[in-house]
Amino acid sequence: MTTSSPPPLIALAAGGTGGHVFPAEALAGILLERGYRLALITDRRGAAYGGTLGRLETHRIRAGGIAGRGALSKLRAVAELGLGVLQARSLLKRIRPAAVIGFGGYASIPGMVAAVAAGIPTAIHEQNAVLGRANRLLASRVGRIATSFAEVSHVDPRLLPKLVHIGMPVRAAVAALRDAPYPPLDGDGPIQLLVLGGSQGARVLSEVVPAALAQLPAALRLRIRIAQQCRPEDLDGVARAYEGAGIACTLQSFFADVPERLTAAHLVIARAGASTVAELTALGRPAILVPYPFAIDDHQTANAHAIENNGGAWLMDQAGFTAEALAARLGSLFSQPGILARTAGCAARAGRPDAAERLADLVAGLITPMPGD
Structure with missing residues (x-):
């Protein structure tokens, strides 16, 4: 008589901003659909996660960021990371994952080390x-490096054989709309303009x-329907500016329906x-991109x-x-x-809407024994 073994457990090491968390959530959804068990290794901020990650078995360990800090703060951060590694070692011995997948940011370092x-x-x-920075520290040690872009800088040439271009996994709500056609724009119809400033909004956009x-001609201003994310303290001033220009607007500090708004834009x-x-x-929408100029490594x-x-897309640096x-x-x-x-068509061709599935395939390849193993 044989007894079936439980499905493999995959641990996801993630935390911090949406750029690190969204792909982890997208991968988690696909792996759960495929029958895997999952655990999330994160830092203290993990208590705030909702969605798929919020439903996972979650383990919080110590972690501390080093980049951009003073000498004393760096020493404290290194100590925090060291404690986090000890916690992670004990945790991994207990939960015995078949693989551990990291998503960058200092919250991922202890679990991956x-x-x-x-x-x-x-x-x-x-x-x-x-x-x-975190992935640079880990790159030479891990088995595979999955990338969102076909070309990635700051990669040691010796590590290029580890790279796999899979794209950036997007939230399920975005993936569900990936076949929505670009909305037609006729000569007299409304123009749907969407302005997003990141998780906290961006003052320069406001x-x-x-x-x-x-500054646009009056006839053009009457056609514009703008939805704009603003910082809470900027909402009133932006509203007055649009009212004075006769432009219809919807302003919020947070849009819960970004995928739908992107589709309509x-x-x-x-x-x-x-x-x-x-x-x-993923959705194939054209954009004017204004990079945040003070990001580490100007990524x-x-x-x-x-x-x-x-x-x-069109890049406009913040100085210009x-x-x-912009009016021109x-x-x-x-x-x-x-x-x-x-x-819009070029943007769609640049995307990898199946990136979450591709990343799940990579994970499966890590834990599937090769013939003869």
Whole structure:
């Protein structure tokens, strides 16, 4: 008589911003559908996760970021990471995962270091077009490096055989809309414009976009329907600016329905974070991307360049992102809807809407014994 063994347990090491968390959530959904058991290894911020990650068996360990800190803070962060590695080693001995998958950010480091030391199959996923600091630390130690972009900088050439271009996994709500066609834009119809500023909004977008739209001809302003994410303290001022320009607007500090708004948009103006770029390309929507200029390693500029080079977006660096420059760009684009439609097509071709499935396949390959093993 034989007894069936439980399905393999996969541990996901993730935490921090949406760019690290969204792909972990997307992968978790696919792995659960395939029958795997899952555990999440994260830091103290893991208590706030909802969705699929919020339903997983969650283990919180110590972690601390090092980049950009003073000497004393770095010492404390190293101590936190060391304690986190000890916690992770004990945890992995107890839960015995078949593989551990990391998603960058300092929250992933202890779990990944402990997994490598224990000889557990490992892989990391890099969301940006620049290999992040945490993933750079881990790259030589893990088994595979999954990337969102075909070309990623700051990768040691000796590690290139480990790289697998799978794309950036997107949330299930985005993936469900990936076949929605680009909305037609006729000569007199409304123009749907969406402005996203990242998880906290972006002040520069709240200052420049209303001033730019106010410079457009009156007939064009009457056609614009803008939905804009703003910081809470900017909402009233932005609303007054649009009211004065006669532009219909919907303003919120957080949009719960971003996938639907992206699908309806003729044009998006946004930062160039990994999750934003992934959703734009998964849905095939043209964008003006304004990278956050103070990000470590300037990874948002690299992300924006990658999509612009594929013809799916226009990069405007923040120094040149003025009301006059944006008004000129918008006036040109809105008078040539064919350009917007072609750019939407290029954005769609640059995307990998099946990235979560591809990453799940990579995970399965890590734990499936090869013939003769």
